[in-house]
Amino acid sequence: MYTLYSLLVRLVELVLPLVARNSVKLQQFVSGRATVFAQLSDFMRSEPQxxxxxxxxxxxxxxxxxxxxEVKKQYPKHKIVLTFFSPSGYEIRKNNKIADLTLYLPLDTAxxxxxxxxxxxxxLVFFVKYEYWPNYLQEMKRNNTKLFLVSGVFRSNQIFFKWYGGFYRKALTAFSHFFVQNATGAELLRGIGFQNITVSGDTRFDRVVAIAANVKTPEWLTNFKGSDNLIVIGSSWPKDEQLWAxxxxxxxxxxxFLFAPHNIKSEQITELQRQLRVPFSTFSTMKLEELPAARVLIVDAIGFLTSLYAAADIAYVGGGFGNPGIHNVLEPAIFGTPVVIGPNYNHFAEATALVKNGGVLSVDSEAAFREKIDLLLNEPDVAAEVGHIAQTFVQMNTGATASVMKYLGNL
Structure with missing residues (x-):
């Protein structure tokens, strides 16, 4: 089975350069991997740990x-090598400050x-949330490498838990320990024979708390908001934007109203502008002195979302009217901001829990959307309670990082 799998991946590796000609992302996917081994060889010349x-x-x-x-603090003499599978991750974070070397992961051939x-x-090796590449896992098992899954998520519909999933179940035996987000994942793993499991929670809670502690509101945002209420529409898609327009x-x-679209390509920004019938400005062309007169500001740039949510009176997290679903609701929730989302959130555990507890309001139609937004704008006590529930939920679910580091300290 490993041989057949490797042949299929090798075939993909050969065909991708031809297919990539018409796709910028695929071109990045291919060209970014072309020099990985050369970069890694050069980096390893000093024989670092x-x-x-x-x-x-x-x-x-x-x-x-x-x-x-935390690992960098605990192992100060070691070098951290970070790999990405996707261009959307690598291209944005290739110049990060935490890793000593950042690369694409070569395709999973033997x-x-x-x-x-x-x-x-x-x-030590850490895979985050998922990514189960059988050849890499087999090689690490052969080398007795200490491999950990952190913030792991397992669902019953995954191949590991099907009668035909033996190949992938065997691949999981490479992991020294699983740190999973919830008890459901732990029970699923136990059901196929694994006991090396800790229910540690999701490190995203730790991350959003850390980010929130250092957020600063930019001058242009203060200038735009003035004394008015501010609604931030984050990670929006066209269906969200039409609703809001x-x-x-x-x-x-x-x-x-402030838009921070998921896609900042000119075509989507232009379409959003076309739908608006009120004064608006765009981040790339704005003038500070003109911002107070604008009702809408479109942020056609990345890197601001946390500071936008911090200043919001109400947040709308986009993606819930399409697939694969909503974006990160924790980012606004940590600020005690009431959050509204679309109906497609069931695959996101934190959103599901927040909706159930009343810390996030979900809407499935334009009428329900208008009702909830009007409620939050006109009933400050309701908005404050929704925001308080959301913030408390985030604060109560921190600690996943500490759980992992405690285990590593006992190795």
């Missing part, structure tokens, strides 16, 4: 960051896995 972290993309990087920071691990020879166009003065 290494610790390897692997993340799929940007979200998993944020989950892994609290562990990376030859790539063997070469990568022989060069790197890591003392309809609402904004009929809204009264006294509330400002």
């Amino acid at each position: 290494t610790i390897w972290f692997h993340t799929a993309s940007l979200g998993e990087y944020e989950q892994g960051l609290p562990i990376m920071e 030859a790539n896995a063997r070469k990568f691990l022989n060069l790197l020879n890591p003392e 309809n609402y904004i166009n009929g809204s009264a003065a006294g509330t400002k």
Whole structure:
């Protein structure tokens, strides 16, 4: 089975350069991997002791960051090597300050896995949330590498728990320990014979608390908000933006609206502008003195979302009217900001729990959306209670990083 799997991955490796010609992301995926072994060989010439972290993309990087920071303190003489699978993670965080070397992960052929691990020879390895590459796992098992899954998520519909999933179940035996987010994941793993499990929670809670402690409100945001209420529409998609444009166009003065779209390509920004019937400004072209007159500000740049949520009176987290679903509700929740989302959130444990507890309001239609936004704007006590529940939920679920580090301290 490993041979067949490796042949299929090798075939993908050969075909990708041809397919990538018409896709910028695929071009990055291919070209970014072309020099990985050369970079790694050069880095390893000084024969450093290494610790390897692997993340799929940007979200998993944020989950892994609290562990990376603590590991760096606990192992100050080691070098951290960070790999990404996805261009959307690598391209945004390739110049991060936590890792000593940041690379794409070569595709999971047996030859790539063997070469990568022989060069790197890591003392510890951390995979974040998921990413189960059988050849890499088999090679680490062969080398008796200490491999840990942190903030792991397991669901009953995954291949590990199907009658035909033996190949992948065997791959999981490479892990020295599983740090999972919840009891459901732990029970699923126990059901297929694993006992090396700790229910540690999700390191994202630790991450958002750390970020919130250092947030600063930029001058332009203060200038835009003034004394009005501020609604921040974060990580929005076209369906979210259409909903909001309809609402904004009929809204009264006294509330400002700030969009931070998920996609900041000019086509989506232009379409959003086309739908608005009130004065608006765009971050890339704004003038401070003109901001007070604008009702809407469109932030066509990345890196500001946390400071935007910190200043919000109400937050809307986008993605819930499409697939794969909503973005991170914890980012606004930590500030005690009442949060509204669309209906597609069931695959996100923290959002599901917050909706159930009343810390996040979910809407599934334009009528329900208008009702909830009006409620939060017109009933400050209700808004404060929703925000308080959300903030308390985040604070009560911190500690995953400490759980992992306690275990490592006993190795």
